[in-house]
Structures are given as structure tokens and as C-alpha cells.
Amino acid sequence: MHINQITPQNFQESFNLLDILKNSVFYPASGIDAIDIEKFSSERFFGKFVSFVHVDYSMLPQDVNNAMTNDFVGVGYNLIGIRQLEYVEIFPNDFIPLALTLNLQEIERREKGCGQNIVPFFAFWAVYEFIPQPGGPISNRLPRFQLLHIGGEACHVFEAIYLYNKINPRAIIIVRQAAGYGDNWTNFLDPDFRLYRLLLRNANKNCTTMPNFVLTDTPVNWPSFEVIDDFLEILEPGHYVTIYLHKRRILWNEYILSILKKYIFKIFRL
Numbered sequence: 022m023h024i025n026q027i028t029p030q031n032f033q034e035s036f037n038l039l040d041i042l043k044n045s046v047f048y049p050a051s052g053i054d055a056i057d058i059e060k061f062s063s064e065r066f067f068g069k070f071v072s073f074v075h076v077d078y079s080m081l082p083q084d085v086n087n088a089m090t091n092d093f094v095g096v097g098y099n100l101i102g103i104r105q106l107e108y109v110e111i112f113p114n115d116f117i118p119l120a121l122t123l124n125l126q127e128i129e130r131r132e133k134g135c136g137q138n139i140v141p142f143f144a145f146w147a148v149y150e151f152i153p154q155p156g157g158p159i160s161n162r163l164p165r166f167q168l169l170h171i172g173g174e175a176c177h178v179f180e181a182i183y184l185y186n187k188i189n190p191r192a193i194i195i196v197r198q199a200a201g202y203g204d205n206w207t208n209f210l211d212p213d214f215r216l217y218r219l220l221l222r223n224a225n226k227n228c229t230t231m232p233n234f235v236l237t238d239t240p241v242n243w244p245s246f247e248v249i250d251d252f253l254e255i256l257e258p259g260h261y262v263t264i265y266l267h268k269r270r271i272l273w274n275e276y277i278l279s280i281l282k283k284y285i286f287k288i289f290r291l
Contacts, residue, residue, distance in 0.1 A: 032102030047190035049175030
């Protein structure tokens with residue numbers, strides 16, 4: 022169901038994972054931050070993104086529920102609905118994680134205990150609607166958006182929802198990823214590490230496209246991604262975020278093949 026058709030009355034039965042994943046923003050190690058919603062609501066991107074997928078293995082469900090229920094009210098949003106999701110609504114019954122070889126740094130961080138304090142699975146989905154105040158500004162506010170927060174390890178969840186469904190997010194945000202002294206066992210921005218390898222595998226094997234944008238506070242060295250020079254915004258004093266744009270050249274034979282494969286995939290899923 023399209024997000025504009027969701028009401029408080031039909032909300033409970035309106036969850037559709039595929040609708041959320043299409044043209045979504047993926048935020049691994051999100052905590053309860055909403056910088057992705059803020060930045061991708063700007064005039065440059067207005068209307069391009071209405072679905073945001075957050076994944077984090079360190080937040081408690083009660084803290085996430087509280088933030089999703091209350092935090093957006095302060096910036097003018099009405100909560101249409103929020104509900105907790107079951108495991109089977111996120112993870113397919115036949116999902117089997119890939120046996121990808123870890124690189125040396127990932128192995129070393131695993132052995133040090135990084136990424137071991139993972140909260141038990143939980144997930145919340147919510148839909149929000151902006152309520153303009155008389156005389157108040159309405160710029161940089163999405164009329165509606167939906168937020169899916171999953172408690173789990175980001176790469177594992179990515180496999181189960183994006184890779185399994187042959188969809189890549191349209192944008193990714195990586196801020197404060199804790200890959201140095203933090204608890205992150207991998208490095209999201211290094212092409213030799215697991216997240217990029219999963220994105221590339223999805224693009225090559227399933228004829229998806231790589232994300233159009235990467236918003237980050239750390240330099241990105243992913244192949245074919247170039248920084249947008251005129252986008253540099255302050256996150257906090259001395260801490261900036263910028264956006265990288267995917268510059269891959271379109272190969273028309275691959276593009277046509279990808280469309281055909283997507284239609285075949287949809288037919289067999291009916």
C-alpha cells in the first residue's frame with residue numbers, strides 16, 4: 022500500500038517490506054539518530070525518499086520505541102501508527118546467510134569481542150505525517166515518511182532484506198560507525214569489507230543498481246563514487262557530513278537485462 026493511503030484505521034495491516042525497501046535510505050549502526058531523515062528532506066532531495074531503514078545491534082527496544090513514538094512530534098509530525106514486528110515479517114523462512122570470507126581486520130576485531138553484544142531481535146515500523154502550524158515554516162519537511170528500525174547486526178540484516186529481495190537501497194548513510202575504538206566489527210566505508218561486498222554482489226548477481234548516494238562524515242573510497250563538492254554541512258562544531266554520488270556509466274544491455282530479470286522475479290513471487 023502506498024504511504025499516502027495508510028491511515029490510523031488501516032495501519033496495522035499495511036506493513037509491506039518490499040514497499041519500504043524500494044528507493045529507501047539504509048542507515049547501519051543508526052542508534053536512535055535521525056540525521057538521514059533530516060538531510061534527505063532538504064530541498065536538493067525533497068520528495069525522493071520517504072522510507073528509512075535503521076539497523077543497530079546496541080539499542081534496547083524500549084529506547085527505540087520511546088524515540089520513535091515521541092521524538093518526531095517535537096518537529097511537527099503526527100504519528101499515524103507504530104507497531105512491533107515479528108521475526109517472520111523481516112526474515113524469510115528460507116533465508117541462509119552467505120558464507121563470505123572475512124578479511125584479516127574483521128577476524129581480528131571479532132577475536133577482540135567487537136560486535137558480540139548484540140541485542141535480541143526486535144523491529145518497529147512507524148508512519149509519520151507532517152502537520153503544518155499556522156504561520157510556521159514548511160520547508161525541509163517531508164509530508165509523510167516511514168521508518169523501519171531493526172535491532173540486529175547491519176550486514177546480516179542487509180542480507181536478509183535487501184540482498185534476499187534483490188533490492189539495493191537508493192542511499193546509504195554512515196555516520197559515527199565506531200570502526201576504530203568502537204564496537205563495530207567491520208568497516209562500512211571500506212570496499213574490502215563486508216557491506217560494500219554485499220552491495221556489489223547484489224548489483225552484479227541480481228542486476229540491481231548501486232546506491233545513488235552515500236552520506237557520511239568519513240571519506241569514502243568506494244569505486245565509482247565521487248564527492249558532491251557543493252554539499253558540505255555541519256553536523257556539530259568541527260564535524261561535517263558530505264555526500265558522495267555514484268558515477269557508474271550506464272551499459273544499456275545490462276540495464277535492459279536488469280529490467281527483464283526484475284519482471285521475471287516479480288512474476289515468480291506472485
